[in-house]
């Protein structure tokens with residue numbers, strides 16, 4: 001099986017390494033969300049090491065605005081602008097989320113407007129970005145949580161972001177799809193349980209990777225014998 005996305009962390013909000021992944025398209029390093037723990041890893045390894053490209057462009061694609069998905073974005077913007085002299089592009093799934101991110105990045109975190117570019121997925125016009133998929137996650141963020149469908153190296157890739165339900169993504173799971181899905185051991189109501197996820201995707205001819213893990217051991221036990229795997233981590237875990 002090919003490795004499509006690699007993860008800087010695959011933990012839920014209350015873990016040391018929050019969930020975020022990356023891939024390279026052309027000269028662009030694309031990060032799906034950026035918690036502070038992933039910024040630390042990105043700085044340590046360097047964007048060019050992650051991308052395998054020299055002087056790569058850096059893009060952060062946001063699923064929703066919870067802190068375990070956005071907490072490192074402004075620090076990354078400061079770092080790339082002042083230290084390595086590059087400009088980050090932030091892609092928001094919708095105009096509403098873009099407005100929220102502008103408030104966070106500019107007003108609250110104090111990034112200067114010339115240090116980053118903020119666009120919606122529609123405006124971004126990236127060949128790898130195929131669909132923005134609205135989903136349900138936390139009621140307080142209803143209407144502002146999204147997953148995505150990508151085409152990466154010719155593969156169909158679906159990334160749920162944080163989700164309580166798998167149904168919005170089912171129409172995109174054609175044969176051979178790489179599905180990276182939120183999955184939880186505990187029933188919180190805002191993250192889909194690993195049991196429900198496996199049951200509802202059983203029989204589909206897809207590659208299922210589990211991410212945003214609250215209890216990796218319990219989730220691994222639930223996935224045993226199903227073909228589902230934990231999302232692949234890049235580099236050393238810090239703990």
Ligand SMILES: [Zn+2]
Pocket residue numbers: 012013019066068069162212
């Ligand atoms: Zn989360």
Ligand SMILES: [Zn+2]
Pocket residue numbers: 064066137138162
């Ligand atoms: Zn969340």
